[in-house]
Amino acid sequence: MDYDVVVVGAGPAGSVTARFAAENGSKVLMIDRRAEVGVPVLCGEGISQRIDKWGMLEGTKWIASVMDGAKIYAPDGTLVTLSKEMAGNETGYVVNRDLFDKELARQAGKAGVDIQLRTEATGLLKDKAGKISGVKARTYDDEIEITADIVVGADGVESWIGKWAGIATTLKPYDLETCIQYTLSNIDYHSDYAEFYLGKKIAPGGYVWVFPKGDGVFNVGIGILASLSEPAMAKQLLDSFIKNHPVFKKGTCLRVLTGAAPVAKPVETVRDNLVLVGDAARHVDPITGGGLTTALEGGKLAGEIIGKCVKDQMFDKDSLFEYETLWKQAFGQKLLRDYLVKDIMLGFDDKTLNMLADSLKDYKFEEFSTLSLVKALVLKHPTLLMKLKPLIRLSEKTK
């Protein structure tokens, strides 16, 4: 074998998996089809400050700004403000994803991982017994074979490695948010909050986000559910949001990017000689479409278990399954619950969202508990009780 492990994709999940596998003694190669790690950026760039505790990134160049929480605007403009603690995974830092990804790849390299760019996986290698034994790849004009005991699919939303291994990773349009974002500069406006705008006319099945990057620069983006999308709808809705905004319409656009966030249930993540991580594993919060924290958390678990399996020279599904058990404990239950919440919330019309926001706008989120929340909601708008019943039942079931 050329390597113990070949990781396909040098995004956050790939780099962290590669790093921890190498730190645990494995010989690792990470490949990426792109010419530069982290480019093009395909992301809103928000991440929880929870990552500080994990100590995976050094320096501060990758941090664009720190946010104080989230402001959520209902369709009629009613504002609900959430502190950082309550706002969940996707607010905290706004990062420069290109530098963020480069720092994680640098750490992988420091741990001994070989990195090969402009190298695109084109299929899985199998040995005579039919076992996965590496990847076929194209590097510049050459077709090559890279042999390895374990193949890691960190190949993002497309998740070809999973498909080639027979894992059903093709997404239904109902399980994908299709996104576009502008990075606008020269904005005469100060905000330390992530802003989210909801509504069927604003972003069907999704939301518009505004993330401050500092120095008058903002990421303004939109995600809409692909099943509700029509050709170019995301761009048209974002353009109209910006055109109608008193401040953003005057901005200078420095960058336009598109993105695709899986908002699906997690898939199977291990097979004999194969592991999926990050977006490829659908490790993305189905409510927010945020996947950076789970990519890092899951990648570390994958790397550590892979390291252990390489030491034991055990590459079968049962040995690798410890990774799946661990990510399910760490965040799998939450992803599954949030998928069901997504399902319920997609059934809410604008009127319901307005009532929810009206009930929540003065709610003290410090006293957060499901029961006190439901009481607050229903006291003000009793008709919400019917709408919220499935959520209440869900919270009782998953207590």
Add this chain to the structure above:
Amino acid sequence: MVKPKAMVDEDQCLSCGGCVSVCPQDAITLKNLIAFVDVDKCTSCKICVNTCPIGAISLEVV
């Protein structure tokens, strides 16, 4: 009658991979980071056309 197939406007594609991930036929790949449709596999279902955030895919008679 010739069936129209999904066609990508290469100058517009920004390589998010959304179309690749939802194609029920696995007919779309990114070639040099630009979406490319295998017309032999395409069943003209329009899912990719509706999914593309910037309208870079349309159905056209090849």
